[in-house]
Amino acid sequence: MTSGPLGPLDPGPAPSTAGRLAETALGREQQLELHRWLRLNRLVEDRLTNLYRQGKVVGGLYSSRGQEAISVGSAYALGPHDVIGPLIRNLGALLVRGVAPREVFTQYMARGTSPTGGKDCNLHFGDLGRGLVSPISMLGALVPVMAGVAFAARYEKKDYVALTYIGDGGTSTGDFHEGMNLAAVLEVPLVVIAEHNGYAYSTPTSRQMKIRDLAQRAAAYGIPARIVDGNDVLAVYEATRRAVAAARGGAGPQMIEVKTFRMKGHAEHDDAGYVPRELLEAWRARDPIERFERHLTATGLATAAELEAATAEIQRALDVEVDAALAAPMPPPERAAEGVYEPGPEAPR
Ligand SMILES: Cc1ncc(C[n+]2csc(CCOP(=O)(O)OP(=O)(O)O)c2C)c(N)n1
Numbered sequence: 237m238t239s240g241p242l243g244p245l246d247p248g249p250a251p252s253t254a255g256r257l258a259e260t261a262l263g264r265e266q267q268l269e270l271h272r273w274l275r276l277n278r279l280v281e282d283r284l285t286n287l288y289r290q291g292k293v294v295g296g297l298y299s300s301r302g303q304e305a306i307s308v309g310s311a312y313a314l315g316p317h318d319v320i321g322p323l324i325r326n327l328g329a330l331l332v333r334g335v336a337p338r339e340v341f342t343q344y345m346a347r348g349t350s351p352t353g354g355k356d357c358n359l360h361f362g363d364l365g366r367g368l369v370s371p372i373s374m375l376g377a378l379v380p381v382m383a384g385v386a387f388a389a390r391y392e393k394k395d396y397v398a399l400t401y402i403g404d405g406g407t408s409t410g411d412f413h414e415g416m417n418l419a420a421v422l423e424v425p426l427v428v429i430a431e432h433n434g435y436a437y438s439t440p441t442s443r444q445m446k447i448r449d450l451a452q453r454a455a456a457y458g459i460p461a462r463i464v465d466g467n468d469v470l471a472v473y474e475a476t477r478r479a480v481a482a483a484r485g486g487a488g489p490q491m492i493e494v495k496t497f498r499m500k501g502h503a504e505h506d507d508a509g510y511v512p513r514e515l516l517e518a519w520r521a522r523d524p525i526e527r528f529e530r531h532l533t534a535t536g537l538a539t540a541a542e543l544e545a546a547t548a549e550i551q552r553a554l555d556v557e558v559d560a561a562l563a564a565p566m567p568p569p570e571r572a573a574e575g576v577y578e579p580g581p582e583a584p585r
Pocket residue numbers: 325373374375376402403404405406407409431433435436437498502
């Protein structure tokens with residue numbers, strides 16, 4: 237990626253029509269599976285946008301549009317016992333790890349049957365039984381937490397790896413630096429995916445750091461970091477597979493910087509009027525899903541009709557999921573404190 241008239245995030249000339257992606261050992265079935273996860277990621281978010289505009293979503297709606305290849309490609313590279321700590325733009329990672337779209341819809345609509353029973357919204361939920369650590373709002377905080385999860389793996393002599401995500405803005409927090417340093421000196425099996433998507437809310441990366449690559453921040457702690465094209469699902473998958481294998485094999489923490497672009501505002505209420513339109517246009521030509529579809533058809537792994545049929549099938553499944561979520565009840569008021577406070581002793585009469 238070169239600096240150009242648009243600054244350090246200028247993606248350069250649009251990719252060739254074939255959109256050549258990274259080399260992979262993944263076979264046809266696996267690549268078609270990746271395609272279904274990518275489309276599911278985008279279509280779930282499209283449905284959420286509709287629900288938001290109908291006033292059905294409680295709180296904010298956060299999109300990973302244009303960044304789906306990062307969540308999907310990285311989560312696809314994990315083993316069944318690995319643990320992830322996702323952020324609000326990592327819906328794709330949750331889906332790949334087995335979270336059902338209905339859980340996501342009910343969670344965003346604060347229904348009583350949602351994973352948090354309506355006590356929190358969006359993707360703020362976890363399930364340790366499924367290897368999901370719940371995100372919290374404080375940026376950077378997941379890095380030391382996931383370093384702790386990775387430490388536990390080594391302490392218990394288990395071979396699982398902890399993987400978490402961080403945005404460019406998040407890499408400026410103290411927690412990020414403390415967590416990275418701790419993980420490095422403890423040599424724990426932690427993989428950090430740093431999503432360099434150009435903006436932290438309305439602040440361009442150039443206004444918050446004097447370096448061009450987030451990978452330089454990992455180098456400061458002696459953590460190996462690779463830079464990959466975040467809009468190439470195969471590149472993300474291959475880099476994560478290698479990083480996970482290295483961490484699992486005892487090489488200590490690993491970081492992957494993925495270059496990408498945030499294609500919507502910070503959240504649905506933000507029209508991103510501060511982002512130059514030509515930058516968005518340039519990145520739209522690199523849409524990760526369309527690029528992957530061009531790759532699948534150009535390499536003969538699928539026909540356009542097969543890809544359309546797969547997408548239509550997802551749409552039909554989502555019709556059912558959305559209807560079920562809309563029919564789910566709101567949480568009963570008498571359960572508001574349940575799971576929040578320890579049940580105290582009976583009040584004296
Ligand atoms: C410690 C902390 N400071 C500020 C915020 C408010 N905040 C929430 S998201 C966000 C921007 C995040 O940008 P980035 O880390 O680049 O991730 P992106 O939204 O681009 O995915 C900010 C400033 C917060 N949640 N936590």
